[in-house]
Amino acid sequence: MIERWRPETHTFHLRTGEATITLQDVEVIYGLQIDGQALYRVEPPEMLPYRQKLARLTGFEPLQRDMGGRSRLLRSSLHANLRLIDLQGLIDEASHQADVDQPARLYLLIIFGGITLPNTSGADMSIRYLLFIEDLDQLGCYSWGAAVMAYMYRGFDRASMGERLEVAAFSPLLQI
Known part of the structure; x- marks a missing residue:
């Protein structure tokens, strides 16, 4: 799948054409919310x-x-x-x-x-x-669905550009 991923368009280039995973797919198939607050990491120095x-x-x-x-x-x-x-x-x-x-x-x-x-x-x-x-x-x-999809896109982008050897992603998204 990494060889078929195109980071420019965030799509897979398959024999049957281009395919991608959308926010709607994440929400409908897995029920992960796509609306809401973004997940981002803020680590104040006083945090335990x-x-x-x-x-x-x-x-x-x-x-x-x-x-x-x-x-x-x-x-x-x-x-x-x-x-x-x-x-x-x-x-x-x-x-x-x-x-x-x-x-x-x-x-x-x-x-x-x-x-x-x-x-x-x-x-x-x-x-x-x-x-x-x-x-x-x-x-x-929180928008967990958007986080899962963005995380997957980032993983495929990094692997397809040779920065990583493996992809860390919610693999059931790819299986469906």
Whole structure:
């Protein structure tokens, strides 16, 4: 697919003609919102390090060795923590909202950092999305569909120009 991608037009050149993925495709097929606030990263100097923010928002404080730099976390560490939560059965009808929100944020990190907006390493994932899931009530205000598509376009652009060897993208978009 990389060989067929044209960064000038953001289209695939196939035997049957040009094809591309549109915002409407993202919204209709996957239900990802395309209207709303853009996702962009603003990191004020006073912001807590990601590891501390992760602990505060999710109750999960990974070991330092599980952190890849300042904003990356080994997927296996996050998955192990979620398995532990599932085994403990901490959530029931009497649970406080905070006890429900913390694991929900962990699952959202997997969805955003590992599935819809992945990196090429496969072993770790970005936890920068904590910035957007701190207030779960605001989650629907963001244009996740536009972010997923822009991320995919950027990945294909970089790979087609030889800057990267692999593409990090939400691959189900390509399969449909």
